[in-house]
Amino acid sequence: MAGPCWRHAAPGHPPKGGLLVLHFRVDVKRLREVGRGYPWPRPARCPSCRGARLWGHGYAGRYFEGDAYPVWLKRYRCPDCRAVHILRPASYWARFRYSIRTILRSLGRKIGQDRWLPMPSRQAQQYWWRGFRIQASRVRNRDRPGWADLGSLLARNLIPVTHAIQRERRWA
Secondary structure, eight states: OOOBBBOOOOBBBBBTTTTTEEEOOOHHHHHHHHHGGGGOOOOSOOOTTSOOOEEEEEEEOOOOOSSSSEEEEEEETTTTTEEEEEEEETTTTTTTTTTHHHHHHHHHHHHHSOOOSSSSSHHHHHHHHHHHHHHHHHOEEEEEEEOHHHHHHHTTTTTTSSOOOOOTTTTO
């Protein structure tokens, strides 16, 4: 397993009682099968304050594509900075229930063929496209973003489909 990737609002200033997402390489199929019994890796230190006292803080149910029931993700709490960290599969961006691969396939089809994929829903794909236009307009002022814009956003480790413009919307 590879190490975590983390983000927070501003370097050196973790949010008090905030919620941070740690991305790990996870076998999502096995995670769905095992549920709370999945062997999550324990972070050695708090990503916010670098404290060594992380406590298990239960689980949080999250829905991913195709799931009728929530998938249980492990949570840790740091008693020093009071941040709660949720371990999440690296193949999903925070706050998105579809995999990175599915989202990028959708954007690629829209850029290349000006069409949506048959699945997922058109509304979900339109939401991603609007977020992509927002993020691309921050890099280059264009009405119709393209491959170069997508590559530029991914190279900067920005989530290219988010509607948020805060700094913490990075994924690696």
